[in-house]
Amino acid sequence: MRVLVVGNASLSDLILKAGAAPGSSSVSALKDSPGTHGKWVPGGAATTIALAIRATGHEVQLCHPLAADPLQRSDLSDLTARGIDFGKSPLVEAEAGRCIIVYGGADRFAWSTPSDREVSVDAVEALEGVEYVVVAPVWSKLSQLIVAEANRRGIPCALVGEFATGADSVDWDTVIIDRAQREAAGRFATNTLVVTDGAAGSNVAVGGESFHVPARPVEVVDTTGAGDTYGGSFIGARLGGRGHREAAEYATEMAAKCCGGFGSWAAFTAAPAEPLKTELSKRDRVVGALWGTACGDAFGMPNSFLRQLPWLTEMMPGPPNSPYHAGYPAGRITDDTEQAIALTEALLAGFTPETVAAKLNEWFISVGGESSLAVGPSTKRAMLAFARGEDVREIGKFGVTNGSAMRVAPIGVVAGLKGLSTRAMIDLVEVSCTPTHFTSPAISGAGAIAGAIAAAIKGANWDDVIRAALEGAAEGETRGNWIYAPSIVERIRLALSIADRSATPKEFTETISLVVGTGEPCTESVPAAVAAAHYAKGNPALAIELCANARGDTDTTAAMAGGICGAFAGWTPLPDRWRALVGEVNKLDVALWATKLEQAAAL
Template sequence: MPSKLESHIAGALYGQMLGDAMGMPSELWPRARIKAHFGWIDRFLPGPADNIAACYFTAAQYTDDTAMALALADALIECEGDVVPDVIGNHILTWALQSDAFEKNILGPSSKTALFALKQGANINSLENNGITNGAAMRVSPLGCLLPPMPLSDFIDAVALASSPTHKSDIAVAGATVIAWAISQGIAEKSWSEIQAALPAVAQAAQEKRTTTYSPALSARLQLALETVRNAPDDDTALEQIYQLIGTGTEIIQSVPAAIAMVELAHTEPNRCAILCANLGGDTDTIGAMATAICGALHGVESIDSDFKRQLDEVNALDIDAYSSALARLRQRRMAV
C-alpha cells in the first residue's frame, strides 16, 4: 500500500501519462477537424494515419511529453535528487536517439535544436536556448514531485536548471515553474483554490528573475484564462473561448495558461480533465499532460480511473510505483534538510 505522499506523486505521474495519451490522437489539429474526425474523444484512440505528429502512436501510448518527463525523473533519481543539467540533457538525448526522434515529427523546434547541439558535443552552458515553446513545462512534473515547498526564488532556480538543456528563456522557465509549483503544492495537500490564487505571482517572479524575451506577461494570461473559464456558461463555450482567446499552441504563453484553465474547468478531476483537453484543439497532448498531472497530484493515484490506469499500464509497461517511491524518498530527504 503506497504512502499518502507516494500516492500523490504517482497521481501526478499517471496524470501526466493519462493526459498525454488521451490527447495524442488530436494533437496539433484544429477544434473543427477534431470534431469532424472524432466527434468527441472520451477514450484512448490510436493516432490517425493523417496526423503527422500522432501517426506513430497506438491507443493509450504516451508521447514525447511523458518520455521526456521520465528522462528527467531518471536523471533526478540517478543524481539522488540533485538537479544536474548535463545528466538531464544526456538522458533526454539518449531517449531521442533511441526513439528516432530526430527523424520523426515528434520533437518541438526548441528541443530539437538544443538536442542536436548536445549530440554534436556542445556544452549546455554555451547554448542560448532562448526558445518560447513548452518543452520544459511539458516534462517538468517529476521535478514538481521532487521539490517540497521552499522559498520561491530557490524553486525557480531549480526549475531553471532542469529546463536549461533545452530551454533557458524567461517565459519558458516561468511556464515550467508554474506547472512544477502547482504539482509540488498539490502533493503537499494544498487546495486548488490556494494554488490557483498564488499562480500569477509565482509566474511573475519567475518571468522577471532574468528577462530574455519580449513575451507578454504570463501572470496576466493566467488570470485571463481562469476568468474565461469562470465566466463561461458551459463546457463547450469554455473550450471554444480558451481555444480562441487564450490559445492552445505550442508556445508557453498559450499552452500553460490553457492547462491551468483546464484544471479549473475540470474541477481538478483528472479523468474529466484528460478528456476535456483531448477535445480542446491545438497542443492537446501537452496541455493534457500538464493539466492532468496537476489534477493527479491534488487527488492521488486513486483518483485515476481504474480502466484508464490498466490500459496505460498494459501499453506502456512502466513501473510508476518505483518512480513514485524513489521521488518520495528524495522529497522527504529534502524536507528533512
C-alpha cells in the same frame, strides 16, 4: 460498436424550483434555477442516452425527429461536438419539442408539447451499419418500424423507459425501467431487466439471478434525466465489455452526477461546483501527479494539432491524418511523459544542466533523433547542438515552446515533498530548462505547472494551488535569457476568467482555444492547462478531457492539467481502464516512478 438511439420527445427543458406546491389561490416563491432566469436547458431522453453511450467510447447515431429550421437545432451543437451523428434523424416542419418541469417541495410536475408519433423513416436504411439499437421514450411509429426490422435482422435491442403497448411483442436484449413503469408493464421477454428506484438504488435481473446496487449519496439539485443517464451508461458499459454489476455501479455513479446539476445532460456538461474534497497521503498525490501526466498525454495524443477533431471521451489510437502520432495505439504516451521520466533520472544522477542534457539526449537518441516526429522544436535544436559539443548553458537560450513545462511534473513533486519555497523550487525548474528552454517565458511556464503541482503535493486547497501557479510563473519570468513574450501570469488570469464564466465544457474549450490559444508556445498552452484544471476543480479526468478536445497541442495541455489535478485529487478519480491501458501499452510502472521521486526528494 455503432449504436442507433431512437426517440421522439422534447429536446429542451424549462426547469423551475419552488419552496412548495401552491394551492389553487396562492402563490409559491420560486427558488434560483435555470427557469427563474428564463433559460431553457438542453434535454430529451434519447439525446441524454446518446450522450451517455458516447461517453463510454461507442459510435452513436441518433434517429429522432428534428425541426427543419436549423436555428431550432442550435442546442444540439454540443452533441455534434461530442461525435454524435444526426444523419439518420428525419427533419420535420414543426417546432422543436419543449418540456416545462416544476418542483414544488417534494412534488414534481411536468408538461410537454405533444410529439408527432406518426413520423417514420426507412428502417432498412436507418439500420445500415448499426450493431445495436436503443429505444427511448416516446414509443411511436418510428420505434415500431426500427425495432421490428432490427428483430428481423437479429440486431439486439434495448429499451430505456416507457414500456408502451407494442413494446411487449419485441425480443429485448435489455430493458431499463423504473419501479412504477415495471408495475404498470405486463409480461415481456428480455435477457436483462434493470429496475431503477431513485434513492433506493436499482435491481438487476439476468440469467435467473438478481442483485441490488444502492444509489450513490448526492446532494440532489435536479433529478431530470437521471434515469436516462443511468440507462445509457449501463448499456454503454455493457457494450464495452463490463460485467452487469460493474455496469450498474458505473451507471449509478453517472446518475448521481446527473442529479448534482440542472438538466438531463448535467453528468456530461455541467462544470463542477466545488473542488474535489480529498484526504490523501503524499504518496497518493505523487502517484496521482504521475498518472495524471501520463493519462493526459495518452488521452490527448490522437487530437494533437488536427484541424478537425472529434470530441474524445476515451483513449483512441493516433489517426492516419495525425501530423505526429499516426499509427500510435490507444494509450500510447508521447514525449511529454517520456521526457518527464528522463528528468526523473537526472534528479537521481546529481541534478545539473549537464545531467539533464545527458538524460534528455539518451531519450532523444532512443526515439530516432533528428528524424523523429516525437521531438519538439526547441528540444530537437538543443539536442543536435549538444551532440556537436556546444555549451550546455548556451544551447537552450532561445527555446520558448512548452517542452519545459510538459516535463516538469517531477520537479513539482520533489519540491512538494521537500517543502521548498517558490524561489527554491524555481532554482530546480531553471536547471531543468537550461539545456533546451533557458528563456524567461519557458521558465515562467514551467514554474506555473511545477508550482501548482508542488502546492497540491503539500495538500494545499484549490485556491492556493492556483495561487502557487501564479507565483511560480511570476518568479520564473525573472530567470533565464529574457525574450519578449506576453506575461504568462496575466494570461493565466485571463484563462481563469474564461473558465469561471464558461457554462459548459464545449464553451470552455472553444473559447480557450480562440482567445488564449492551445499551441506550442508556453504563453498559450500553460495558461490553457491551468484554466482547464480550474474549470475541472481538480478533477483530473475532466481536465484531461477538456484539454484533449480544445485543439492545438492537446497531448501537452492534457498532460500538464492532468498532472496538476492528479497531484490535487490523487490517482483514484482517473478511470481504472485508462491507467490499465497506459500501463500496459507503455510498460509504465508508475509506483516505481513515484518511489524514484521520493528517493530524489530525500537526497
